[in-house]
Amino acid sequence: MATDREVLRIVWDGQIPAVIHADPEEVDIQQPEDFYLIFPRLSYLPLVSDKVKKYFQKYVNNQQLDAGNIWFDYNGTPLKLHYPIGVLYDLTHREDEGLPWRLTIHFTKFPEDVLVKFSTKDILESHFLSCLKEADVLKHRGQIISAMTKKDHNQLWLGLVNDKFDQFWAVNRRLMESCSSNGNGSDECFKHIPVRLYNEDGTFTQKLISPINETGQRRTLHEMLEEISNTDKQAVAVRTHGVFVHEETPIQWMSEHLSYPDNFLHLHIIYKEI
């Protein structure tokens, strides 16, 4: 359906206005002007920070500089380099702070105990690929990704890196096809939904969640929320790509249309204490 394809495009085009500030302790003499830019929500910080790095690098004390391992913080919280930018923003940004999203760049003292290091882009690429593999194991027992060629894997990665929607989706649509072997065959769905359920503190849990409920119908977001609630806390709402998702949405549809390029749904769950 044309409307559904439009959703993919809207999700792909999601952006966040940001401003980057230098760490005053790292700057030699003169504090540089802030750097304004637009982040694509679906990308990763190491993929979009080349220009920022180049700009600030010349102001930083050379002896301390570790240009291969720059990192960012928001209000003192180091930002995970392997989380999609949209996920980082939705998890950390406080509405009362307004826009642009204000981050600080660091060239020294990499917090090794907190952040996974991505000194070169091929490490991030391998991380991205391992997410795709894991997602396909959940959806199709890994059969689609392993039948793909190295060229297909490259095309997915380069589509994301170069912000080429058509290039990416020409391959990704194969990963989004449903298998008919599931259930009674009347409704084609994934085996499980690749999903990360984020808590307020930025940690997440994974669960095996089937897109079909006990009565053979498509499981809705509302039903999934009931399933992940427990006696202490009730899951009441879900936000992803900066918007709240309607409770009657089938999670199979969400997986096909609202997943990040790594093929996972990254859902920020709002809980209510009971």
Place this chain on the structure above:
Amino acid sequence: MLTMTWEEFQKDCGELMHLSNEFDDGWELVSKGSDVGQVYLKKTEKVRENLEVAIDMEECLLEEPLDLSSEEPVQSDELITVEYHVVYSISYQVPMLFFRGYRSNGALISLEESWKLFNATIKSYTRQEMLSILTQMDHPHLFKPFLCLHPCKTAEILGQTSDSQNKLVTFLSVFGPYVHLKLSAKYGMYFNEPEAVQNIRRDTFSR
């Protein structure tokens, strides 16, 4: 292909802990909650390895020739403290091996150093191959960076040992030695570990 349910993983952990208490070899069971996947095994070991890259070795040699007649371990071998975590992967439904190494000066071992540790046990792999075998990832319960052996081939390899009585012990005997984690042979004897494991170990990561 051979996967494990969460219940099987817990059962195997329980059996391993029972034996570990008897052998007194330091395995611990850590529980982070009651949900699926929230229990894992942990062990700390001292490992002797030379992590310096080859080029540094050459420089050393020029300045200060090593005494080859000595039986002592060469000076560049250092004692590394490695913390191993065996975690259940919900997606792959197999055990996963996470670890963190601290050098004698307290620094965490880097990705490239971990590859050196890995390659010390077998033939060398290219950078691209290593990136699909061993990389840093967030620990699924601690959310801190750990080194991790990728699980994508685990089910296939465990499938070759289908008569194992404790799949977790089989998993550790096959994958542990790549990262210097040695499970005492007593575990294998207790569970009548099939001899096949010995052969599999040799070509686990072969291309």
